[in-house]
Amino acid sequence: MILACHNIEKAFGEREIVRDGSFHIEDREKAALVGVNGAGKSTILKMIIGEEPLDGGEVILAKGKTLGYLAQRQDLKSGNTIYEEVKSAKADIFAMEAQIRSIEHELKHLEGEELQSRLETYNRLQSEFDARNGYACESEITGVLKGLGFTEDDFNKQTDTLSGGQKTRVSLGKLLLTSPDILLLDEPTNHLDLNSIAWLETYLINYSGAVFIVSHDRYFLNRVVTKVVEIDNAQVRMYLGNYKDYAMKKQQIRDAQLKEYMNQQREIKHQQAVIDKLKSFNREKSIKRAESREKMLDRITPLDKPVDSTKEMHFTLEPSQISGNDVLTVEHLSKQFDSQVLFRDISFEIKRGEHVAVIGDNGTGKTTLLKIINQVIEADQGEFTLGSKVTIGYYDQEHHVLHDDKTIFDEISDDYPDLTNTQIRNTLAAFQFTGDEVFKEIHTLSGGEKGRVSLAKLMLSEANFLILDEPTNHLDITSKEILEEALNNYSGTILYVSHDRYFINQTASRILELVNQTFVNYIGNYDYYLEKKEALTLAYASGNETNAENVSNSGNSAASTPASDSKLSWQEQKEQQARERKRKNELKKTEEEIAKLEDRNTEIDEELTKEEVYSNSIECQKLSTERAANEARLEELYELWEELAE
Missing domain, CATH: 1.10.287 (Helix Hairpins)
Incomplete structure (x- = not known):
């Protein structure tokens, strides 16, 4: 066992985070810490590293073991380049190499016992350098940086100039290269594209130490972890297996508890009915029998009805009218910023009822495409056409559709003036905003709260063509599942960008991958995309001149069976x-x-x-x-x- 938490306690005022919580992590084990937003996952990690004091209990790290921690947000002000910052994780090895080179120069001028002594030091350092894989150190740094989505052109960028997401990736790379005995990672897949997430999965699966991860990425957790630690209503429980195993076991437990509760309620109701009937006879014998049953009923300890651990969102998406069969036609569209070409001469169509996911590396132009279709920015060339009776509902990951100076209530009432106060409050309650919370100003909200307000507006729009940019960002797993169900029951058309592979697998009937400045078309979900990716990318996106319409047609031809599967x-x-x-x-x-x-x-x-x-x-x-x-x-x-x- 490398890490153990025994009976830990933590509260902020009246808000209880964890009560008498215990769990442990074995050496080399890969485990996840899960729970709804606000459950206290990040707080528990901070308690483990000592950043947050415990109210009770203890955290035990095995003697001589090292611990590394990645927070959700990073603030790098070292003045280093990206490469220099990550290279600092191996500073001791580079210092060792410098010492070895210095001794090599010294040896030319030494003799006798002094020479023998320096040779012994040299051999010892050489052996240690070799054992710590010093000769491959630079290539290891380069491999980690490229794996996390940085190109060699990025290596010399100053860390001070990076975005928050880029700083997190630099910090993650630096942490991985320090190779602590246990890694604590708080949302490590945030800000990573699909290829980088896949690379991180493989890295962590093969990591020689233990890993303890907070993440809402279910696909990632299914691939990496073998244990799940859940924090739910301040209680900690452990489940063996990956996320899928955990979800199944948790549901089985809840089903059993619900069945036991309902059986008890039926029994109580039945006994009470018999008691009432016996009393109604108003005879001495029947009254005694009723009293005997009442004593038996009093000995029953009532079970609490099992409830879900969170105030869930609950909503449905339904278009106000049906669109024509042709929803969107894109023809010869091109866009670049300065010298960076995002996409060139792309063409594709979307038909009514399709659920289309757009995927690709960071910076390839996925969000830009959605903004062009929503007329937020203009294309350089080409055009797009919306079909008959098409009305768009837009979800913007940066929430530019929200007004920072408005309250949540005003954000809804101003856009939907026909709604009564009660209707607005009921709508917001469905997205977990109740009481005075509806009067919070937008600029004070967290990313997750802004996402829920945007989803509320989307529901009220009654649009028949939803365009969504990273709709699952900042949503916890329960909220993601509710959104998945709403989209799968939606009878309109959906075009969305997402890095959430589980979400894509659950909701997409077609995938457009933006690669090499064009689109490759896959008629299927994410599992199908993985199966066909190598062959179709090689065939249809190996050159920059590939016409996306031909790609789409060829993709359909190459995947005729999946097309029928989609139908x-x-x-x-x-x-x-x-x-x-x-x-x-x-x-x-x-x-x-x-x-x-x-x-x-x-x-x-x-x-x-x-x-x-x-x-x-x-x-x-x-x-x-x-x-x-x-x-x-x-x-x-x-x-x-x-x-x-x-």
């Missing part, structure tokens, strides 16, 4: 929606029948208390038989309702 997937989505409507109808009918039978049993109980009934053996038997049949049917309906509700 099948769309058909399956329609069938799934139909099954969902049927489930809801059956659930409603079941609830109505349960209510009807329970009302009838109440009537029967009342009838049985009447003298003319309970003194009439035939009538009494008839009602009792009916009630028994009703109870049997209710048991069936309870089970059916539970199945339908789940």
Whole structure:
């Protein structure tokens, strides 16, 4: 065991972060720390490194072990270049190399015992230098920088001039090269493109030390970790396996708890009904039996109904009208900034109902393309055409559609003046803004909060063509899953940019990869893209003159089977929606029948208390038989309702 947290406690005022929390990390183990936004994940990492004091408990790092930490935000003010900053992680090795070279020069002028002594020092340093892979040090630095998305042209850039995301990547590279015994990484995939994330996955899987990661990237966690530590309502739990295993086990536990709760509630309700009935007879024997049952009922410890750990967003996206079949046609579009060509002569079409993901390395022009279609900036050449009755709903990752000086409430009411105060508050409540929170000013909000306001506006737009730029940024895993469900049930058309591979896999029916200044078209989700990437990129984006329309056509031709799979997937989505409507109808009918039978049993109980009934053996038997049949049917309906509700 390399790291252990025993009974740790932390609170900020009345807000409890963790209570009596315990977990451990084994040597070389790769583990994740998960929880909703605000659960306290970053705080726990800071407690481990000693940056945040504990209120109780202890953190134990194995003797002689080193620890490295990557925070979400970095502030590099060293005055170094990117290469110099990362190279400083290997300063001791370069100092050793300098000492070796110095001794080599000294040896020419030494003799006797002095020569022998320096030779011994030289051999010792040479062995250590070789053992620490000193000869490959420079190539290792270059490999890490390139793996994290930097080109050799970037190496001489001053760190002071970098963006926040670039500084985080530099700090990550520097940390990886220090090779501590345990890495603590807080959202390491933020600011990385898909290729860099894939490179980091491989690096961490093969890393010789332990890794403890905070991340909302489910695809990344599935690939890297073998243990999940969850912080939920200040409680810590450990699950073996990757994120998929954790999610499945957590759902199984919740299902079992819900079933146990519902069974207990049914039993309590049944016993209370019997007690009430016995008391209603108003006879000494029946009253004693009722009292006996009440004592039994009092001994039952009521179970709490299991609830989800967060106030979830809950919303649906539905267009106000259906667009024409041709939603977007892009023809010969080109764009460059100064001498940097982003894309050249690209052409593609998007049809109604398609869910299209745009992917590519950082800086290739994905966001620029969305801004051109939204007429935020102009293309250098070419044009695009929107189809008949197409209305756009735009989600901007930088949230330029929001007004910093407005409150959340005004942001909605000004854009949708026909909504009443109650309607606005209900909408914002669906996105976790309640009470006085709706009067917060936009400029005071976190990235995640701004994202939720933008999603609220998107829902109200009733657009039939959604254009989304990194919609999952700053969302926790639960919120991502809710967004995925909303998009999969959306009957309109979607074009979006995302680095979230799990999200792409769940929501995309087609992928456009921006590579070598053009598009390669994949008719399928992210798994299909991975399968076909090498062959299609080589065939259709090996040169800069490839016409994107030909790429798209060739891509369709080369992937005729996946195209039919895509149609099948769309058909399956329609069938799934139909099954969902049927489930809801059956659930409603079941609830109505349960209510009807329970009302009838109440009537029967009342009838049985009447003298003319309970003194009439035939009538009494008839009602009792009916009630028994009703109870049997209710048991069936309870089970059916539970199945339908789940």
